[in-house]
Amino acid sequence: MTEIIVFDPPQCCASGVCGPSVDPKLSRLAGDLAWLRQSGVSVTRYNLAQQPGAFVENTAIQAILEKNGEDALPVFLVDGEVKSQGVYPDREQLAQWTGLAVECGKGVSPGNDCCG
Structure with missing residues (x-):
């Protein structure tokens, strides 16, 4: 089984889909991650503001943050x-x-070759 782990920048909630003005990219991503889960992919998502330990425990993420800072997230x-x-x-x-x-037609961006 394929495993995807997402390390998000600090957000007000786990998905980032909260508050008065929701970023459409985060809303789309929430749907895409749900689609992956329904397709049998293991998806785990960590938010720097709520789960900083996950960022420290992963050596690859720790190295990315040390080199590029939070701008490297997600x-x-x-x-x-x-x-x-x-x-x-x-x-x-x-x-x-x-x-x-x-x-x-199901979550595919306009201009994708399959829809041509």
């Missing part, structure tokens, strides 16, 4: 390998990392 690990840092990936990237197929 960091996405796939089966222990750093796949992305500093940006939230889209569903196509998540699918590629996990070997899943994305159905056209």
